[in-house]
Each structure stands twice: as structure tokens, then as C-alpha cells.
Amino acid sequence: MKNYWLFKSEPAVFSIDDLDASKNATTFWDGIRNYQARNFLRDSIKAGDIVFFYHSNADPLAIAGYCKVIREGYPDHTALDKTNAHYDPASSEQNPIWFMVDIKLIKKFIKPVTLDILKRESGLKDMKILQRGNRLSVTSVSKDEAQIIMKLAKA
DNA sequence: GCCAACGTTGGC
């Protein structure tokens, strides 16, 4: 069964346009250093799942498009790279702590679905991203929520 | 730039 997710990214660091410009519009989602998000990446996110791409710390704050998971969880090699900002000395090739998936851009929304719009939609009031204080950068999205978001993107 | 919320760290 196909599941839905939402990944946050600061466009100043990596935007949906950066993804669009990547080879095959595909990237590995590296640098996640939070255990709850790691567990999703390692255990729950499956090939074929849909990922909404959210721009945080941005203008506008919005879901900018969506992607498809084309490779399931595998070790995040940036954790082993001493020169990388996300280097973690506790991780090793034998015992990787951090994981990532590969995603491919499917569609960049013509009109991004802004946070304001999401907030006004009663069917989305339980979305993780709308909960006060939620900082988790990888969250699950229900099928109903996903359908509403898709509809809003076409509106 | 502010600051609330949260996860992590480390002393005890």
C-alpha cells in the first residue's frame, strides 16, 4: 500500500528547484539526525510512496510539490564523512545510525499550497506540520490529507 | 530578530 509523507527543507539549503535541477530530478535525502525521523526513513518509507516537499523558513511557507520514493532506506554516508556538516563520529560503516532515501520529483506545483491555505482547511487540522511546536522534518500524511493537498494544488 | 517548543547532553 502506498503511503504519504512530508519532508521539510529550507530552500536556502535545498529547494524544490534544486531538486528539479538535479540529475534525473532525483536526490538522496541526507542529513536527517533525529531518531524519530530516522526510524521513518529506515523502516517505514517504501519505494513508490509519495513525499510532499515543504519549504520551511521561507517565503512563502508552502508545500512546493511532491516526489516519489525510488530507493528505500539505506545508510546516510554523510554521517561518515568528517568534512560533512552532518558528520557523526558515533556512526560507522558496520553500524550505521543514520539513514536516507532517494526521491524523484514528480510535480512542482504551479501554485504552492501555502501554510495559510493548509491552516484554513478543516480536513487538515490534524496534520503534523500544523501542530504547535512540531519540528519533526519527516512526518506521515494520511491518505485523506494527501487527497486534500492534491486538490488544493489544482485549485 | 525574537522566542516557544522541543530533543539532546551531561552532571549528579
Place this chain on the structure above:
DNA sequence: GCCAACGTTGGC
């Protein structure tokens, strides 16, 4: 194992 201190996130 508790919890205060700290660093980070991210909307405003």
C-alpha cells in the same frame, strides 16, 4: 534515572 542547561528549529 532525573532534570537543568543548552542548542536547534521554524513560525512570527
